[in-house]
Amino acid sequence: MSGAVWNGAGRRIHMQEVGTRDGLQIEAQFVATADKIALVDALSATGLSKIEVSAFVSPQAIPQLRDAEIVLREIQRRPGVVYSALVPNARGAERAVDAQVDEMNLVMSASESHNLANLRMTREQSFAALSAVNTIARTAGKSVNVSLSCVFGCPIEGEVPVPTVMDWCARFVDELGAGGVTLCDTTGMAYPGQVASITAAFRQRWPDTELTLHFHNTRGMGLANVLAAIDAGAERFDASLGGLGGCPYAPGASGNVCSEEIVHALQLMGFDTGIDLAALIAAAARLPALIGHEIPSQIVKAGRRLDLHPPPPDFEAIRQRALAR
């Protein structure tokens, strides 16, 4: 038995919430601004390391997040929590600076086809836009994280060669000087062996860069991928409260890994997530009222492992009858 990863032994794992951006952006129902603020404030109190609060995108493109400025202004910022936002271009970067984000999250895809389909630019054009954002962020003293989509596969192209992934990471870290990189499994194509090897390769080449892994549970491998990444040296994970966030290529399938499911599992295994799990579950339990439908979260549905159930009402009678036999 190799065994190391099954026993967390108090190792620190940082959890980063993306539900308020990645999750809410695809909801049909607009979540009221006051509710978003209250949700972020509740999340701030749970022990999360980072919260991707919103996105500074066109309000026409993503009306669900049109209130990014107000939300960023009105939330109560808790020391130690990094408040980030997705920023696609220079215009968004200026808005993000004005809104005093701690960190800008920049996105492009490792796959040319996915980048074109999703961002309507070539990868080189995306990199140029991202460089412009990077310049604005640095001038304003903001941290920069680059999220690379389709690291573990592209739903249009299939396999994405590892050297392609590493080359783009090099441009983010070595050329732009990004402080953090997120390797994203955008449509749930990652599997544990692959995750372990790509994570180890990144860690070996850039030991000092803040590395985040972003998994989707589209094919049921989310937690296994988290564990494979931890085993290979990762310590930061994106996850989405309630399991919000879907996969446009697979209607009905799971999207982002669920924050409270991952924290529940990691805590049982002895990792130190720094999270108040009860508070996190309470925040997730508020979601159905905000978005108008049930959430995928297995933990909200089933409770924690030791949330016990009463015996059946006739239990004592059953027992007496059994003992009388």
Add this chain to the structure above:
Amino acid sequence: MSGAVWNGAGRRIHMQEVGTRDGLQIEAQFVATADKIALVDALSATGLSKIEVSAFVSPQAIPQLRDAEIVLREIQRRPGVVYSALVPNARGAERAVDAQVDEMNLVMSASESHNLANLRMTREQSFAALSAVNTIARTAGKSVNVSLSCVFGCPIEGEVPVPTVMDWCARFVDELGAGGVTLCDTTGMAYPGQVASITAAFRQRWPDTELTLHFHNTRGMGLANVLAAIDAGAERFDASLGGLGGCPYAPGASGNVCSEEIVHALQLMGFDTGIDLAALIAAAARLPALIGHEIPSQIVKAGRRLDLHPPPPDFEAIRQRALAR
């Protein structure tokens, strides 16, 4: 990086189907006998090592499986596949012998409260019933497997002490001479660290007993538990086609781990499951028509990892516009 488990390296893992029993028994809709026979025949062709075809229980108690005799008689048995059935008592054992099952699967719980609530007997009474079945099976030359419920926790009592689990296993293996034992995570309370340690303890004490692990995905830890068990020496797993089977204590939550999800993941990791995954998925895709509702299977919803999607219809126009910039 410990690493061993992330690379299957061709190691053989045996998959055992329980959907036709554990799954169908809780469906509201009775699946027509001819459809059950066709389903088992389809499953027989996929490379599964064992199929729990039905249960020889009271037709009043579980009317969904009242056609056990006919199904067992009419299926086409494929050499190499073990056809088993759940058998709760001597009456069921006589029926199972007549129906020519290969193996009888006997069930009791490691938790007194769960055994009483579920089987309406004390554990000692269940063991006595199980011993009677064992005698009939041996006389008829049938294999015996004992499935022990609540090995990883009881929804009423909470933690189940590992020595309690080991003591019951000793009675099955050393006292009854059962050829196989299944450690069941009946309500999804198992977590990877616990799974690794209990699996290793069993394997060390009974290296020659056929050991099966039976997980539920109730709290999203199903695949991770499978991998932890493999890492600790397990090589046989129960799973349910389409993810059929629920958890009576958590309405809406996932039940049994999904056969095609587990096989999909294990194959990507390089394990040899012996399964024709396309045929298994095709069998799962037939389920909604049989049971009248959608199935949890993420693989049926999302497809396999490299089941690619066409680019958007206006992709070429997007590309030309991007290149013209």
